[in-house]
Amino acid sequence: MIKPRTRLIHPGLAINEELAKCSYEARIFFPCLWCIADREGRIENKPNRIRLFTLPYDEKADIEKIVNELEGAGFLETYTVDSKAVIRIVNWNTYQRPHQREAPSVLPPPPKAGQGSPKANQGPPVSVFVSDTVSVSDTVSDTAATPILRFRKWQKDNSDKISEIANIRGIGSRQLEAEIAKMETWIIGDPQKGNKKRWGAFINSWLGRVEPEQER
Numbered sequence: 408m409i410k411p412r413t414r415l416i417h418p419g420l421a422i423n424e425e426l427a428k429c430s431y432e433a434r435i436f437f438p439c440l441w442c443i444a445d446r447e448g449r450i451e452n453k454p455n456r457i458r459l460f461t462l463p464y465d466e467k468a469d470i471e472k473i474v475n476e477l478e479g480a481g482f483l484e485t486y487t488v489d490s491k492a493v494i495r496i497v498n499w500n501t502y503q504r505p506h507q508r509e510a511p512s513v514l515p516p517p518p519k520a521g522q523g524s525p526k527a528n529q530g531p532p533v534s535v536f537v538s539d540t541v542s543v544s545d546t547v548s549d550t551a552a553t554p555i556l557r558f559r560k561w562q563k564d565n566s567d568k569i570s571e572i573a574n575i576r577g578i579g580s581r582q583l584e585a586e587i588a589k590m591e592t593w594i595i596g597d598p599q600k601g602n603k604k605r606w607g608a609f610i611n612s613w614l615g616r617v618e619p620e621q622e623r
Contacts, residue, residue, distance in 0.1 A: 409456050414441040415588045417502050425480055432468055433476050436461050441503065447512040448499025452485060452492035488515040504587065506580060507566050555594050561606040572611050577619035586617055
């Protein structure tokens with residue numbers, strides 16, 4: 408089942424050089440695809456259903472062709488497991504932070520070598536949208552990691568504390584997601600200022616300057 412969700416779009420998407428080489432349709436389609444991906448960046452590969460949530464007014468758009476184009480460029484991976492066709496967004500966790508309460512994926516992960524029917528990804532490695540210096544690994548040591556990685560690791564380890572700070576400030580989950588994204592952009596833009604150790608105090612101070620929005 409395809410379910411639309413609210414996702415964040417990083418400003419680096421507009422200037423990604425590899426994506427710029429793709430067709431205009433593919434560049435419009437790609438971020439729309441994020442909005443129907445589950446928390447693991449997977450979408451059931453049903454072109455007609457995907458069209459409804461990505462390019463509903465473009466009847467001539469060939470969804471399968473667009474998916475193949477983005478896969479060839481290294482942005483997507485398609486595979487089949489137990490007769491279930493799946494699209495996976497490559498480097499999903501680099502540009503998305505699904506809410507901790509979002510339902511887990513019900514779609515199978517990519518098969519290991521010799522299992523299932525993966526479709527080879529012949530495109531070049533995808534450059535990270537946020538920064539060429541940011542790794543997607545959470546296992547990097549604290550001393551070697553960039554500020555943004557340390558910040559993301561701290562978030563992962565202290566999600567309850569962040570929620571508590573937001574609740575005290577009267578900030579709902581959607582607004583919190585948006586503010587966290589702004590914090591990450593600020594840290595990436597100026598790593599020296601973002602080179603902090605007391606992330607809890609940083610988040611508390613940041614949210615203290617935010618006007619709470621009424622959740623709909």
